[in-house]
Amino acid sequence: MSHTKRRPGSPYDIPARDIIGRPGTQRFVSEMFPAPAVLGTDMIGVPEGAEVGLELSLESVQDGIWVSGTVTAEAVGECGRCLDEVRLTVAAPIQGLFELPGVEREDEEEEPEDVYEFDGETLELEEVVRDAVAEQLPFTPLCEPDCPGLCDQCGARLADDPDHTHEKIDPRWSALQALDVDEPAQKKES
Numbered sequence: 001m002s003h004t005k006r007r008p009g010s011p012y013d014i015p016a017r018d019i020i021g022r023p024g025t026q027r028f029v030s031e032m033f034p035a036p037a038v039l040g041t042d043m044i045g046v047p048e049g050a051e052v053g054l055e056l057s058l059e060s061v062q063d064g065i066w067v068s069g070t071v072t073a074e075a076v077g078e079c080g081r082c083l084d085e086v087r088l089t090v091a092a093p094i095q096g097l098f099e100l101p102g103v104e105r106e107d108e109e110e111e112p113e114d115v116y117e118f119d120g121e122t123l124e125l126e127e128v129v130r131d132a133v134a135e136q137l138p139f140t141p142l143c144e145p146d147c148p149g150l151c152d153q154c155g156a157r158l159a160d161d162p163d164h165t166h167e168k169i170d171p172r173w174s175a176l177q178a179l180d181v182d183e184p185a186q187k188k189e190s
């Protein structure tokens with residue numbers, strides 16, 4: 001049963017030799033493993049070591065293997081407005097043809113989408129997974145869609161204190177305050 005043994009290396013590598021050349025044969029893969037590296041960006045991503053789930057269907061077709069399914073993981077990031085932690089459950093669709101070497105395409109001018117190289121032994125899914133997850137991640141993560149962010153004057157978190165305001169000093173009073181400074185002997189207003 002050598003074909004079921006995981007080649008040492010990337011957990012994104014799925015052995016698939018067993019269904020090559022048997023068009024119509026389908027096999028399901030269900031894997032769960034810690035992410036060997038961050039998936040995503042500095043703003044938000046699936047941290048290294050966080051659990052990544054793969055639920056895939058591998059279908060043997062004429063030119064290789066048609067892979068479809070879902071990658072699930074939890075991304076962690078920072079709200080772009082209030083800097084709070086943001087956690088986002090990602091369930092990203094995956095699909096693509098892993099094409100056997102030497103397959104000739106009729107129209108070589110158009111680079112087809114969703115076609116990946118395949119050595120006939122192992123499906124190397126890292127790139128597909130990485131792209132699928134990245135596509136689901138927001139460019140600017142937010143803790144809440146209407147996160148009010150931070151007070152631009154004192155940095156307080158406005159979601160905790162919606163009525164947060166700073167007293168606007170009337171210009172006339174500031175003029176008096178300036179006098180105050182000039183006359184330290186004067187009694188302070190209570």
Ligand SMILES: [Zn+2]
Pocket residue numbers: 079080081082083084142143144147148149
């Ligand atoms: Zn926020």
Ligand SMILES: [Zn+2]
Pocket residue numbers: 151152153154155156164165166
């Ligand atoms: Zn403030």
